[in-house]
Amino acid sequence: MRRQFESPIVLLGARLLSPYIMVFGWYVIIHGHYSPGGGFQGGALLAASVLLIRVAGGRRVARLQIQEFATTPLAIIGVVIYFATGLVSMAMGGYFLDYSALPIPGMDPAWLRYTGILIIEVGIGLAVMAILVMIYDNMVRGEDYD
Template sequence: MTNRSPSPIILFGTRFLSPYIMVFGFYVIFHGHYSPGGGFQGGTLLAASLLLIRIASGTKIANLQFKDYLATPYAALGVVIYFGTGLLAMIMGGYFLDYEQLSIPGLEAADLRYWGILIIELGIGLTVMTVLTLIYDNMVKGEDYA
């Protein structure tokens, strides 16, 4: 790539759109167990908002939004959230991802399923967002990229 400076119009547009894409991504994650969508779709929307800034502005400004060295630990954390919820259900005497076995005092079976699925969706969304960002960061590493 050639050495270039970011266009102020493109930068303004991406910085304006990125938070709205993030809010919609979180909406898709949190509403995913009631309607189409969920962790994967919301994670891709969150990654799209991060990648929009990365493509338009370069690494210096993009690292202010999301540090590239945090992608791998956050991806691992998302996997741990997913499998930790499933293993906790097994430890409590149920099957893997049997949310009714999660013993949280004061919650009925329907509420346990609600919170269990939401936790799973958050783990998946975090993993998808960070892995897609990590793929992009690895592809442009070494390029002459502002």
């Protein structure tokens, strides 16, 4: 984004805050199936930590973190994780997103549902993060920011 003036304090604050927001986002995703939160909220937190660095540092600093061309493949990976989990359980004889039919050996159905929701939410989090970052990148595209 176009910057009015150079401010090392804002950049330092964003650099200090961003990793903790990202760790909290992963915490929300991982604990999403038995506490408040989940894939969407955790993914939005991850996107907030990435966008904080992008707003504070501009394109030169943002290039070190997640590059602009990497957002679309990340979103596709997230959607593919979601639908692959659903379709694999469908191919194994259950319904769509019926986690108890997932082919993971050595697990009873309760643990399979637990693990299936976890896999789904990692996919949702990746897709939400990548798409929110992609919206920001497309909004600032024509801007001559450095």
